[in-house]
Each structure stands twice: as C-alpha cells, then as structure tokens.
Amino acid sequence: MSRISHKKAGTNEKTRFEKIHTEIMDNSVKASKAVASEIASLIKVKELQGDPCVLGLATGSSPIKVYDELVRMHKEEGLSFKNVYTFNLDEYYPMQPDALQSYVRFMKEYLFDHIDIPKENIHIPDGTLKQEDVYAFCQKYEQRLEELGGLDLQILGIGRTGHIGFNEPGSSVNSRTRMITLDSITRIDAASDFFGEEYVPRKAITMGVGTIMKANRIILMAWGEGKANIIKRTVEGPVTYETPASFLQNHPNTTFVIDDAAGAELTREKTPWLVGTCQWEEALTKRAVIWLCQKLEKPILKLTDRDYNDNGMSDLVAERGSAYDINIEIFNKMQRTITGWPAGKPNADDTYRPERAEPAKKRTIIFSPHPDDDVISMGGTFIRLYDQGHEVHVAYQTSGNIAVFDDDVVRFADFVKDYSEAFQLEDKVAKELFDRITKQLKNKKPGEVDPKEVQKIKGLIRRGEAKAGCRYVGTEVKSHFLDMPFYETGLVKKKPIGKKDVQIIVDLLQEIKPHQIYAAGDLSDPHGTHRVCLDAIFKALEELKNKKEKWLKDCWVWLYRGAWQEWDISDIEMAVPISPEELLRKRRAIFKHQSQKDRPLFPGSDSREFWQRAEQRNRGTADLYDKLGLPEYEAIEAFKRYHF
Structure with missing residues (x-):
C-alpha cells in the first residue's frame, strides 16, 4: 500500500x-x-x-x-x-x-x-x-x-x-x-x-x-x-x-x-523544465514547445534558439541541435493531427493520418453518458461520420432523468390527456395519469426524490430528445438506450458501478464489434457520471481483451471531452475541423434537447447554454491551432486516443 x-x-x-x-x-x-x-x-x-x-x-x-x-x-x-x-x-x-x-x-x-x-x-x-x-x-x-x-x-x-x-x-x-x-x-x-x-x-x-x-x-x-x-x-x-x-x-x-x-x-507537472533537468521524450517536447509558443505569442516556426534558452529549455536545444529542427518536428506533428476524415480517408496513404484508411466503411459507436453529450461534445464529428457513409451507433449510457424540470413532466402528461380527449378515446388512463402526476409533484418537497413514475416520464422525455437528435443527423443512425443501473437512484448521488453496468457495455460491443469507439473522457463533469460511464467502458474492454476477442485488435478508442472542459492542445491526437455550416447543424442537433435548452436543471458554474459552451470551445481550439501557425478553421473538435 x-x-x-x-x-x-x-x-x-x-x-x-x-x-x-x-x-x-x-x-x-x-x-x-x-x-x-x-x-x-x-x-x-x-x-x-x-x-x-x-x-x-x-x-x-x-x-x-x-x-x-x-x-x-x-x-x-x-x-x-x-x-x-x-x-x-x-x-x-x-x-x-x-x-x-x-x-x-x-x-x-x-x-x-x-x-x-x-x-x-x-x-x-x-x-x-x-x-x-x-x-x-x-x-x-x-x-x-x-x-x-x-x-x-x-x-x-x-x-x-x-x-x-x-x-x-x-x-x-x-x-x-x-x-x-x-x-x-x-x-x-x-x-x-x-x-x-x-x-x-x-x-x-x-x-x-x-x-x-x-x-x-x-x-x-x-x-x-x-x-x-x-x-x-x-x-x-x-x-x-x-x-x-x-x-x-x-x-x-x-x-x-x-x-x-x-x-x-x-x-x-505542467512545466517540469522550469524546476530541473528533463528527459525530453516525445510528448514532453511537444508540450514544452506549445507552452513556449503560447507564452511568447509566437507560431511554432518562428521560435528561436534564444527563445528556448531564455525559458528554461536550453538543454532541449543542446540535445536536438537547433530550434529550427525542433520547430519543424513539432509543427509536422501538430499538422498531422488535423483530419477531415475522423474514420479514415479511403484509398489514401494513412502513414501520418490519425485514423486508418481501411476498412473504408467502419462501424462506429459513440458512447454518450447523458442523452445529449453526443451532440454537445462531438456533434460536428458525429455529422461527418454519418455523411461519410459509416455505420454510426449512439449508445446513451444513462437515462438523464434527474435533469428534467417538473414542469416538463406536467406538460407531457397534459399532452397525453389532451390527445386522448381530442381523438375521443374512452380510456381514462390518460386523465388519471395527469391527475396523479400533478398531485405527486404538488406534494413533493424541495430536494425530495421523484416518485418512480415521474422518474420514468423524465427518462422518456430525454430519450425522445435523443432520438430527435439522431434523426436530425441522419435517419440511419442507430440509437441504443442502455439505462445503466448505477444511475437509477433518483439522486445526484449514484450507486457504485456494478457487474450489470459493465455487462451491458460488453453485450453491446459484442453485438456491434465496432472499428471505432468514441467515449467521454471529460472527467471534470462535476456530477461524476462521465467518470463512472468511462470506467464501465474501460472495464468492459478489459473483460473482452481477457476473452481474446479477435475483433478488438481492429478497434480504436477515441476520447472526447464535453461541456465542462477541452483537451489541452498538446494532448490532442485527432483534430476534426468543423465548417460554419457543420457548426450550425451541430447547434440545431443540440436544440433537439429541449428540456436542456435555455436553462438546464444542473448547469454547473457556467451560466452559458450548452450549445454556447460547445461552440466557443470549438472555436477556441481552432484559434489555438491558428496561433501556432497551422491552418485557420471555423472550429475544431478534439480527441485523444486511448490505448488498451
């Protein structure tokens, strides 16, 4: 210990x-x-x-x-x-x-x-x-x-x-x-x-x-x-x-x-070259050079020997020969992270591309911890994967039912009642549902757990919005609602991850046998759900690895980040440019999640709406690439590969 x-x-x-x-x-x-x-x-x-x-x-x-x-x-x-x-x-x-x-x-x-x-x-x-x-x-x-x-x-x-x-x-x-x-x-x-x-x-x-x-x-x-x-x-x-x-x-x-x-x-941890001698392995060199660019507000190719020497990195220059050589190396590495083909470009040399060219058409799973993380965090890439003809599955790991306002439940129950009356249906179930729901919510104390029936309706509201988001991206997108048990407490505080949670992931992966997995690596989610959902995916992959599943050798895992934080630019291994039109399509896909629009129930410390956070973060990433001297784009979605 x-x-x-x-x-x-x-x-x-x-x-x-x-x-x-x-x-x-x-x-x-x-x-x-x-x-x-x-x-x-x-x-x-x-x-x-x-x-x-x-x-x-x-x-x-x-x-x-x-x-x-x-x-x-x-x-x-x-x-x-x-x-x-x-x-x-x-x-x-x-x-x-x-x-x-x-x-x-x-x-x-x-x-x-x-x-x-x-x-x-x-x-x-x-x-x-x-x-x-x-x-x-x-x-x-x-x-x-x-x-x-x-x-x-x-x-x-x-x-x-x-x-x-x-x-x-x-x-x-x-x-x-x-x-x-x-x-x-x-x-x-x-x-x-x-x-x-x-x-x-x-x-x-x-x-x-x-x-x-x-x-x-x-x-x-x-x-x-x-x-x-x-x-x-x-x-x-x-x-x-x-x-x-x-x-x-x-x-x-x-x-x-x-x-x-x-x-x-x-x-x-962040700048170890400022406190002592470093082992200048590849990742640290990349991080240090980008840090130097940001500190001096210079693009990569304009850094000089003196810039390195004056900022605690003289031993890097001594080891590599000159600033020019270091600059070219890091510039090329950063340029090679950029791709408009997130699942690989068919019939292209993929030696320096982040993804493989083959197979040309891939099976892809996007794991979404909540029913809107897919479009908020990687909506532009989601759209591009579909447009480029890949088989796209979205796995919504939790119901997201605690993040729905009570008013929305009453509105949907009222719709069911009005629908029944409008079409002269004799079944009284709809009216009884409305009366029961409104009574339960009226008697609910602040902070009290919702009755199971209300939790179910809130989950169905989120599910309907997720389906609408998928349909907007493309009619052939396949959605899977996993409703992992750890989440279903009715509270922000969840149960520990269990065998059933992991087995649900294992079963889905075995069914689809994907070439690509996208998962939320946004561990700053203040409510902890993203962290647990990612842990379940890692445990499922480990279990499949131990079973020596052959398809797993051809499966790559890419981690995205969500509404709370972006990858540090030095950690990015695949940067997918998003055009102005695609950014607008992404925004419209996010808008399908109406219960989270205007004012989500749990916004965290950021008062902006989720679509605003996502767009500003994506534009911010593109701006960082531009300042490093790389091509200028409207927006960029970023990913880091997980090796298992």
Whole structure:
C-alpha cells in the first residue's frame, strides 16, 4: 500500500515552487487507501497508549473512498473505533438530520453505521437549532474539542473558492466554529444535490480556520481536473484571505494528497523544465514547445534558439541541435493531427493520418453518458461520420432523468390527456395519469426524490430528445438506450458501478464489434457520471481483451471531452475541423434537447447554454491551432486516443 510521506514543502528541486508538502498519486483509489492507512495507524497507536483518538472529518466526494477503506479495515481486519472521537467540519443550516443533503445522513451512510464507534463520541454541527441557540452550540463544540485535547488529525477537501470546511473567502485565520453565509459559487456547486440552486441553504455551521489550524496533523485531499487550478493557487500562491486553504502553508504538519489530474497545474507537472533537468521524450517536447509558443505569442516556426534558452529549455536545444529542427518536428506533428476524415480517408496513404484508411466503411459507436453529450461534445464529428457513409451507433449510457424540470413532466402528461380527449378515446388512463402526476409533484418537497413514475416520464422525455437528435443527423443512425443501473437512484448521488453496468457495455460491443469507439473522457463533469460511464467502458474492454476477442485488435478508442472542459492542445491526437455550416447543424442537433435548452436543471458554474459552451470551445481550439501557425478553421473538435 502507498504511504504518505511527511517531508516538508520545497525540500527538493522539483518541488521548490510548492509551499505545502504535496503527494501526487496515480489515482484517487490508491491515494484514499494511503490516507485511510495513516488514520488506522493513528487509531491503533492511540489505543495502545490508552488515549482517545480525536479525528476531524469531512464530507463531500473527496473522503468517500477513505471511509470505504476504513469500513473494510473494520470488517476484515478488526480495526476498532471504540477509542475514537469525531468532530465533523460543517453542516448546512437549517438542515434536518434525515434530509438527503444532511451531513449527518452522509456520515451514517458512509461510515458511522458500519463501524463500532460509540454514538456519544460522534459530534456533528446541529442544523436543527434555533438561530439564537447556534452561538452557544458553537462554543460548546469548541469546548468539548479542547477537553479531549484537540484534533489529532483533520482530513479536508477543498472547494473551488479555496474554502476548507465552509470557511469561505474572507474567513479569518483565527476564526472558530460559527455560522457563516455561503459563497454564491459554493451554492452553485451544491445546486445539483438540492435539485436547484434556489433550494440550497444560504447558511451553514462550520469549524473555523483557527480550529482546523490547531490540529496536530492535517491531510487535504483533492481529485480530478476540476481541482487543479485551486490546488496550484493554494500550494504555490501567496497566503491570502481570498483562498482560505492557503493558510495551511503556515501549518507545520500538513500534507496535500492529490491524484494526477488534480496536480496537473503544479509547476513540477505542467512545466517540469522550469524546476530541473528533463528527459525530453516525445510528448514532453511537444508540450514544452506549445507552452513556449503560447507564452511568447509566437507560431511554432518562428521560435528561436534564444527563445528556448531564455525559458528554461536550453538543454532541449543542446540535445536536438537547433530550434529550427525542433520547430519543424513539432509543427509536422501538430499538422498531422488535423483530419477531415475522423474514420479514415479511403484509398489514401494513412502513414501520418490519425485514423486508418481501411476498412473504408467502419462501424462506429459513440458512447454518450447523458442523452445529449453526443451532440454537445462531438456533434460536428458525429455529422461527418454519418455523411461519410459509416455505420454510426449512439449508445446513451444513462437515462438523464434527474435533469428534467417538473414542469416538463406536467406538460407531457397534459399532452397525453389532451390527445386522448381530442381523438375521443374512452380510456381514462390518460386523465388519471395527469391527475396523479400533478398531485405527486404538488406534494413533493424541495430536494425530495421523484416518485418512480415521474422518474420514468423524465427518462422518456430525454430519450425522445435523443432520438430527435439522431434523426436530425441522419435517419440511419442507430440509437441504443442502455439505462445503466448505477444511475437509477433518483439522486445526484449514484450507486457504485456494478457487474450489470459493465455487462451491458460488453453485450453491446459484442453485438456491434465496432472499428471505432468514441467515449467521454471529460472527467471534470462535476456530477461524476462521465467518470463512472468511462470506467464501465474501460472495464468492459478489459473483460473482452481477457476473452481474446479477435475483433478488438481492429478497434480504436477515441476520447472526447464535453461541456465542462477541452483537451489541452498538446494532448490532442485527432483534430476534426468543423465548417460554419457543420457548426450550425451541430447547434440545431443540440436544440433537439429541449428540456436542456435555455436553462438546464444542473448547469454547473457556467451560466452559458450548452450549445454556447460547445461552440466557443470549438472555436477556441481552432484559434489555438491558428496561433501556432497551422491552418485557420471555423472550429475544431478534439480527441485523444486511448490505448488498451
């Protein structure tokens, strides 16, 4: 098992820009197990000493796998929590403990109900108090913590604003447990859990920065590309009230444990040539040259020896001979990523093309996590694949039923009723459906799970829109609705991926035996569905590989990114130019998803509509290619190949 080291920040050349000791691990599973191992060791040491072990606990997605591992260690290895006292960081206010969004409920579901911790040892801020009683509660919270000797270990996540706990920007380094007003960005990020921003509480009770800073040991965890920018700002930036997590630079025993994606913006990862000697392999050379172009605002072929030497890349020039040779090499590599034939150009030399010429007509599957990711993320390429005569299948992995407004359900139920009356159908089922649905939705509380019938109707609405999108692209496009079981909870929080989810993918792949697979590699999706859907595809491919399926040798996998983020230009391996006409067709295909038009239920932090995000991102990619000195296009959709 991986271990967390206790080195100080900036103790070697690679980490000299970092002011907090940061451990980067391959993935969140390995990292979470390392954190859980340290917690377990601390519990055991304290037990041997006859002392209580006082833990500060966090909620959210970051610590879930840590809690899973602690539960496993309790059940399989006999790890006892009888000497453990816990203090949770925060709770929404007001909040009932049994509400879906309650952190009391969260902690019970993920940890407390599965271990032997005494109930009286559990401390969580109380969201049911009268407002005038909150101050006294917070004082007692701090007092009880001090009576136990303070926190032995505090685990943290980090918000996009840099908040720890609910200590929003502006929080004092000396702040204690108190009620605070939530930042608008925090409320937007929480909107999906509450089925709408308007239902997110405006206040919360949180442990203060000063309380956190008094912990003997602090571990902060962050996973995914979405946390990369705030991690860089916290670890390498100045200590500032605008980024409360930056106060941790002044804590003597803090470690950030992050995965590769969350560490992507740190200097040692993004621009390692600035912190030491590099092994200039192909991918790093390409990344460095593009970085230099963007920094100096120069096209590739105009870079000089001095440009390289003045920006920490003199050893690259020394190794390769001259800037001219490097420039030509990288220019050619970037030019060869561009193709108007995403499934290969028939009867053409494919030596330097991203895709194979043969077979001339390919079977292609586009996996779409939600019922609109296909057209939002790669609609132009989807259109081109169909227009160029390939057999195109679209596999919609989930129903997308939680992302539909209640008003749309009533509208469709009303249509069924009116249809029945207009054609004088005697069946009363339609009217009963309308009456039942409107009653169910009228009685539904904010944030409450939809009844199964409503979930089904919402799923059918999304399915109908997906079919309309496919028909707009072409009548012979084949759509498959997989309705993977992990998604069907009625909540933003989903079940873990299971064997049934993977088997559904395996069965479809076996049926079609595709030459090409397109899948969403957009792991910054804030709701996690894209990540799970991609994991299911990878597991299915691994299973088929183990079965030695012959067709798999001729199958290539291309990853696209969606509404949240684009590939870094240095990672792009296939760039498909989109003409003005194709961009308009893509927009119209997106418009077929009417329930997501104007104002989607879960827009994330970006207020733009999905078609606007997609077009601006595609135009932005084309602009980057243009600035590198490559051909100028209206828009470009980008892909990275996955090798399995």
